[in-house]
Amino acid sequence: MTEEPTHVENRAGRCMLHNWTEERAVAALDSESCRQIQKQGHRGILSLDQDSRMESVTTVTATFVPPRGPGVRLRGIRGELLEKHVSHIIREQIQSEMNPPAPKPDFCSTTRTDFCLSGFVARTPPATQLHDYKSDPAVTFWSENVQRVQGVTAAPTLRTPFNRSAAFSTPLEQQLDQPELLHHSSSSH
Template identity: 50%
Template sequence: MDLVSKTQDVTTVKEAFIPPAASQIRQRGLREELLEKALYNTISQQVDEEFNPGPPPAEFISTTREDFKVPGFQSVPPSPSKEHDYKSEQAISFWSENHEKVQRVTAVKTRDTPFKRNSLFSTPIGQRLDDPVL
């Protein structure tokens, strides 16, 4: 007798019992199954809409229309202080006014056009003796 051995889980009834095979005959009609699936889908959609409502409708009102379109307001643009030629003049921006304060920018040769091409990168050092930046 082996006292350490495990007992087997198989009994005579478990060994002899064969579960019945599923019947190949349809127990419910195809239409009934489709109607049940459709009913489950509609109910699940209704429950989902009830517990997870969509976002509220967005209000598409621009700041201009909301804040600046006051009845009776007349917009009067200021008169120019001098004549400007947009084709030949350099545009004034934050960078054009503060180009001296910006770090890692190449030397500016002309004050009116600070962002034009600069040939200092490709000019040999021997030919740049007239450069006041060095």
Template identity: 50%
Template sequence: MNTSDDVGTKSTAKCLLDNWVEERATSFIDTEESKAHISKHGHQGIISMDLVSKTQDVTTVKEAFIPPAASQIRQRGLREELLEKALYSTISQQVDEEFNPGPPPAEFISTTREDFKVPGFQSVPPSPSKEHDYKSEQAISFWSENHEKVQRVTAVKTRDTPFKRNSLFSTPIGQRLDDPVL
């Protein structure tokens, strides 16, 4: 009474009467694997015909699975964990030194020293053009040489003491008798 056509249409699984259409649609797939394999991996091509899609590997068993929570009991010893951390830090430090070497040592050679050396040259300071009395003469600086060019500077009467106090800015014009300009 059983023919080859009847074997493909009959289902060996117990199902509700309303599910017989689905059972009949997957009966040719169910013959190849065991029930545990089907429960774990599902049927290929039922949810999606695209075999590369993400939903192809999704089953209700995989989606409903909740991984067990980790127990609060230590699984490894404290010494083993500390040794592992120390090993990781030393290896990472060695790898970091290998791939990221430090900067090269600094060379403290000035441009003047490197570019303007002439073999046999002796640097000798020039001899003074005249004798200077450092006790009585005003020191020569940039400002003492260029004070005439700078604006808003008080008038310089003598070259030997150009930066002394000057009361010309507060003296009334009538009392400034020593000024030859007036």
């Protein structure tokens, strides 16, 4: 028997005392530098054949066998056909309950159903005064109730109360020339 030296140099770094046995066993494989080992790994530890390829099949895939039936009919043909027929009827019944048929479309328009009644005669009311849609101001809720609206400055004319008015920012000396504005502003207070 060959005696091993009592002191073996620890080249791979500090390790525990019991791990030296493993280091001594693989000391022959550590012929490369630490950088090469870290970059490429140890060669020849898993396989001595350097040109071998990895297996593409795992152990589980190789040993797994899909389960097989007994190879003999366990139910009769008549029973299977009856079960298929009953399940088909139940499926159709559930689908008809879940998706009822669409109602028949009613193609009557609102005009036809609500306004085209027998005996109805359409008449245009007579005009009380002439209107010009281009120049007349629009009649709205606010224009009808301008006297009751709070926070509106004095309107220069009652015909167009919401037009621009510079009465608020015009100095008092310049407003004295306009008696209409003075009359409207004093009557509103």
